[in-house]
Amino acid sequence: MKNIIFIAPPAAGKGTQSELLCEKYGYAHISTGDLLRSVNPTSELGIEINNLMKTGSLVSDEIIFKLIEERLQKEDIKNGFILDGFPRTIKQAIAYEELVNKLNLKDYVVIYIKISENEAMNRALGRLGCTSCGKIYHKVNSKPKTEGICDVCGGSLTSRDDDNEELFKKRFVTYLEKTQPLIDYYKKANKLVEIPSNDDKYITNEMIEKVIIDD
Numbered sequence: 001m002k003n004i005i006f007i008a009p010p011a012a013g014k015g016t017q018s019e020l021l022c023e024k025y026g027y028a029h030i031s032t033g034d035l036l037r038s039v040n041p042t043s044e045l046g047i048e049i050n051n052l053m054k055t056g057s058l059v060s061d062e063i064i065f066k067l068i069e070e071r072l073q074k075e076d077i078k079n080g081f082i083l084d085g086f087p088r089t090i091k092q093a094i095a096y097e098e099l100v101n102k103l104n105l106k107d108y109v110v111i112y113i114k115i116s117e118n119e120a121m122n123r124a125l126g127r128l129g130c131t132s133c134g135k136i137y138h139k140v141n142s143k144p145k146t147e148g149i150c151d152v153c154g155g156s157l158t159s160r161d162d163d164n165e166e167l168f169k170k171r172f173v174t175y176l177e178k179t180q181p182l183i184d185y186y187k188k189a190n191k192l193v194e195i196p197s198n199d200d201k202y203i204t205n206e207m208i209e210k211v212i213i214d215d
Protein backbone atom coordinates (compact mmCIF):
# COMPACT_ATOMS: atom_id res chain seq x y z
CA MET A 1 0.00 0.00 0.00
CA LYS A 2 1.12 3.51 -0.78
CA ASN A 3 1.91 5.97 1.98
CA ILE A 4 -0.47 8.93 2.32
CA ILE A 5 0.08 12.67 2.61
CA PHE A 6 -2.92 14.72 3.68
CA ILE A 7 -3.24 18.33 2.59
CA ALA A 8 -6.11 20.43 3.87
CA PRO A 9 -6.89 23.77 5.49
CA PRO A 10 -6.51 23.90 9.28
CA ALA A 11 -9.14 21.88 11.18
CA ALA A 12 -10.48 20.22 8.01
CA GLY A 13 -10.39 16.84 9.71
CA LYS A 14 -7.02 15.45 8.63
CA GLY A 15 -6.41 14.06 12.09
CA THR A 16 -9.82 12.37 12.35
CA GLN A 17 -9.54 10.84 8.87
CA SER A 18 -5.98 9.70 9.59
CA GLU A 19 -7.12 7.88 12.73
CA LEU A 20 -9.92 6.10 10.85
CA LEU A 21 -7.52 4.98 8.12
CA CYS A 22 -4.91 3.87 10.64
CA GLU A 23 -7.44 1.67 12.42
CA LYS A 24 -8.70 0.18 9.19
CA TYR A 25 -5.45 -0.35 7.29
CA GLY A 26 -2.73 -0.43 9.96
CA TYR A 27 -0.95 2.75 8.93
CA ALA A 28 1.22 4.66 11.40
CA HIS A 29 -0.19 8.16 12.01
CA ILE A 30 2.45 10.90 11.85
CA SER A 31 1.02 14.28 12.79
CA THR A 32 3.60 17.07 12.86
CA GLY A 33 1.19 19.16 14.99
CA ASP A 34 1.06 16.34 17.59
CA LEU A 35 4.83 15.84 17.42
CA LEU A 36 5.31 19.58 18.07
CA ARG A 37 2.76 19.62 20.90
CA SER A 38 4.52 16.67 22.55
CA VAL A 39 7.84 18.54 22.92
CA ASN A 40 8.31 19.49 26.60
CA PRO A 41 6.77 23.02 26.78
CA THR A 42 9.29 24.21 29.37
CA SER A 43 12.36 23.20 27.30
CA GLU A 44 14.10 25.78 25.12
CA LEU A 45 12.78 24.04 22.01
CA GLY A 46 9.26 23.77 23.46
CA ILE A 47 9.19 27.51 24.22
CA GLU A 48 10.35 28.35 20.68
CA ILE A 49 7.68 26.07 19.19
CA ASN A 50 4.87 27.45 21.35
CA ASN A 51 5.80 31.05 20.54
CA LEU A 52 5.40 30.32 16.81
CA MET A 53 2.25 28.24 17.17
CA LYS A 54 0.70 31.04 19.27
CA THR A 55 0.91 33.39 16.29
CA GLY A 56 -0.53 30.99 13.70
CA SER A 57 2.82 30.88 11.86
CA LEU A 58 4.68 27.81 10.76
CA VAL A 59 7.44 26.33 12.88
CA SER A 60 10.91 26.52 11.25
CA ASP A 61 11.84 23.95 8.63
CA GLU A 62 14.91 22.99 10.62
CA ILE A 63 12.78 21.83 13.59
CA ILE A 64 10.24 20.07 11.37
CA PHE A 65 12.84 18.24 9.26
CA LYS A 66 14.56 16.94 12.39
CA LEU A 67 11.27 15.67 13.90
CA ILE A 68 10.17 14.05 10.63
CA GLU A 69 13.50 12.44 9.84
CA GLU A 70 13.66 10.94 13.35
CA ARG A 71 10.07 9.73 13.16
CA LEU A 72 10.59 8.08 9.78
CA GLN A 73 13.41 5.91 11.15
CA LYS A 74 11.02 4.08 13.52
CA GLU A 75 10.00 0.49 12.89
CA ASP A 76 6.22 1.08 12.91
CA ILE A 77 6.30 2.91 9.58
CA LYS A 78 7.21 -0.26 7.69
CA ASN A 79 3.55 -1.15 7.04
CA GLY A 80 2.87 2.32 5.68
CA PHE A 81 2.23 5.72 7.22
CA ILE A 82 0.07 8.81 6.93
CA LEU A 83 1.68 12.24 7.03
CA ASP A 84 -0.82 14.61 8.63
CA GLY A 85 0.47 18.19 8.51
CA PHE A 86 3.67 17.64 6.51
CA PRO A 87 4.75 18.84 3.98
CA ARG A 88 3.19 22.26 4.45
CA THR A 89 5.38 24.24 2.04
CA ILE A 90 7.00 23.62 -1.34
CA LYS A 91 10.39 23.60 0.38
CA GLN A 92 9.20 20.85 2.74
CA ALA A 93 7.81 18.88 -0.22
CA ILE A 94 11.20 19.00 -1.95
CA ALA A 95 12.91 17.90 1.27
CA TYR A 96 10.42 15.05 1.63
CA GLU A 97 11.26 13.87 -1.89
CA GLU A 98 14.92 13.70 -0.86
CA LEU A 99 13.99 11.73 2.26
CA VAL A 100 11.95 9.26 0.20
CA ASN A 101 15.07 8.51 -1.81
CA LYS A 102 17.48 8.53 1.12
CA LEU A 103 15.40 6.30 3.40
CA ASN A 104 14.08 4.19 0.56
CA LEU A 105 10.45 4.88 1.43
CA LYS A 106 7.52 3.54 -0.54
CA ASP A 107 5.58 5.51 -3.12
CA TYR A 108 2.92 7.90 -1.85
CA VAL A 109 -0.35 9.54 -2.81
CA VAL A 110 -1.44 13.05 -1.78
CA ILE A 111 -5.04 13.41 -0.61
CA TYR A 112 -6.39 16.96 -0.66
CA ILE A 113 -9.45 17.52 1.51
CA LYS A 114 -11.37 20.42 0.02
CA ILE A 115 -13.42 22.43 2.52
CA SER A 116 -14.59 26.04 2.74
CA GLU A 117 -13.05 28.48 5.22
CA ASN A 118 -16.38 28.78 7.08
CA GLU A 119 -16.80 25.06 7.53
CA ALA A 120 -13.16 24.67 8.65
CA MET A 121 -13.67 27.49 11.17
CA ASN A 122 -16.83 25.83 12.47
CA ARG A 123 -14.82 22.64 13.01
CA ALA A 124 -11.96 24.46 14.73
CA LEU A 125 -14.21 26.40 17.12
CA GLY A 126 -16.17 23.26 18.07
CA ARG A 127 -13.21 20.88 18.26
CA LEU A 128 -12.52 19.04 21.52
CA GLY A 129 -9.71 16.56 22.08
CA CYS A 130 -9.11 13.96 24.77
CA THR A 131 -6.08 14.84 26.90
CA SER A 132 -5.35 11.12 27.46
CA CYS A 133 -5.94 9.25 24.19
CA GLY A 134 -6.21 12.10 21.68
CA LYS A 135 -9.66 11.16 20.31
CA ILE A 136 -11.32 14.13 18.62
CA TYR A 137 -14.93 15.29 19.23
CA HIS A 138 -17.00 18.29 18.19
CA LYS A 139 -19.16 20.32 20.59
CA VAL A 140 -22.18 20.08 18.26
CA ASN A 141 -21.57 17.57 15.45
CA SER A 142 -19.94 14.72 17.31
CA LYS A 143 -20.53 15.11 21.01
CA PRO A 144 -19.24 12.69 23.65
CA LYS A 145 -21.90 10.74 25.58
CA THR A 146 -21.08 12.67 28.76
CA GLU A 147 -20.09 16.31 28.45
CA GLY A 148 -16.35 16.85 28.89
CA ILE A 149 -15.51 13.12 29.18
CA CYS A 150 -13.97 10.87 26.51
CA ASP A 151 -16.21 7.93 25.49
CA VAL A 152 -13.19 5.71 24.84
CA CYS A 153 -10.95 6.17 27.88
CA GLY A 154 -12.78 8.47 30.34
CA GLY A 155 -10.12 11.19 29.94
CA SER A 156 -11.05 14.86 30.04
CA LEU A 157 -11.78 16.86 26.89
CA THR A 158 -10.27 20.25 26.13
CA SER A 159 -9.99 22.71 23.24
CA ARG A 160 -6.61 23.38 21.66
CA ASP A 161 -5.06 26.77 22.49
CA ASP A 162 -4.95 27.70 18.80
CA ASP A 163 -8.62 26.80 18.09
CA ASN A 164 -10.03 30.30 18.65
CA GLU A 165 -11.40 32.62 15.96
CA GLU A 166 -8.45 35.01 15.84
CA LEU A 167 -5.80 32.31 15.56
CA PHE A 168 -7.85 30.19 13.19
CA LYS A 169 -7.98 33.16 10.78
CA LYS A 170 -4.21 33.61 10.99
CA ARG A 171 -3.62 29.88 10.44
CA PHE A 172 -5.93 30.03 7.43
CA VAL A 173 -3.95 32.92 5.88
CA THR A 174 -0.73 30.95 6.48
CA TYR A 175 -2.37 27.96 4.78
CA LEU A 176 -3.37 30.01 1.72
CA GLU A 177 0.09 31.53 1.36
CA LYS A 178 2.32 28.60 2.16
CA THR A 179 0.43 25.32 1.77
CA GLN A 180 -2.11 25.87 -0.99
CA PRO A 181 0.63 26.07 -3.69
CA LEU A 182 1.30 22.39 -2.95
CA ILE A 183 -1.99 21.48 -4.60
CA ASP A 184 -0.74 22.55 -8.03
CA TYR A 185 2.69 21.13 -7.30
CA TYR A 186 1.32 17.65 -6.60
CA LYS A 187 -1.25 17.90 -9.40
CA LYS A 188 1.61 18.41 -11.84
CA ALA A 189 3.47 15.47 -10.29
CA ASN A 190 0.35 13.35 -10.84
CA LYS A 191 0.08 12.50 -7.17
CA LEU A 192 -3.02 14.44 -6.15
CA VAL A 193 -6.46 13.07 -5.33
CA GLU A 194 -9.11 15.65 -4.41
CA ILE A 195 -11.85 14.76 -1.94
CA PRO A 196 -14.68 17.16 -1.14
CA SER A 197 -15.49 17.25 2.54
CA ASN A 198 -19.19 17.41 3.39
CA ASP A 199 -19.54 15.49 6.60
CA ASP A 200 -17.48 13.49 9.06
CA LYS A 201 -17.26 10.24 7.09
CA TYR A 202 -16.50 11.70 3.70
CA ILE A 203 -13.68 9.35 2.83
CA THR A 204 -15.24 6.05 1.86
CA ASN A 205 -13.44 2.71 1.67
CA GLU A 206 -13.88 2.62 -2.09
CA MET A 207 -12.30 6.05 -2.55
CA ILE A 208 -9.33 5.29 -0.42
CA GLU A 209 -8.72 1.76 -1.64
CA LYS A 210 -8.64 2.97 -5.21
CA VAL A 211 -5.75 5.34 -4.45
CA ILE A 212 -3.61 3.48 -1.93
CA ILE A 213 -3.20 0.16 -3.72
CA ASP A 214 0.27 -0.12 -5.30
CA ASP A 215 0.40 -0.23 -9.08
Ligand code: ADP
Nearest residue numbers: 010011032033034053057058059064085086088
Ligand atom coordinates in the same frame (compact mmCIF):
# COMPACT_ATOMS: atom_id res chain seq x y z
P1 ADP B 1 -4.17 22.27 11.94
O1 ADP B 1 -3.95 21.48 10.68
O2 ADP B 1 -5.54 22.10 12.52
O3 ADP B 1 -3.76 23.71 11.82
P2 ADP B 1 -1.84 20.99 13.19
O4 ADP B 1 -1.90 20.25 14.46
O5 ADP B 1 -1.54 20.22 11.94
O6 ADP B 1 -3.23 21.73 13.09
O7 ADP B 1 -0.75 22.17 13.29
C1 ADP B 1 -0.74 23.09 14.35
C2 ADP B 1 0.43 24.07 14.20
O8 ADP B 1 1.67 23.35 14.21
C3 ADP B 1 0.47 24.85 12.89
O9 ADP B 1 -0.34 26.00 12.96
C4 ADP B 1 1.97 25.18 12.78
O10 ADP B 1 2.32 26.26 13.61
C5 ADP B 1 2.64 23.95 13.34
N1 ADP B 1 2.99 22.96 12.28
C6 ADP B 1 2.42 21.73 12.10
N2 ADP B 1 2.99 21.10 11.05
C7 ADP B 1 3.93 21.94 10.53
C8 ADP B 1 4.83 21.88 9.43
N3 ADP B 1 4.89 20.83 8.62
N4 ADP B 1 5.66 22.95 9.22
C9 ADP B 1 5.62 24.03 10.03
N5 ADP B 1 4.77 24.15 11.07
C10 ADP B 1 3.94 23.14 11.34
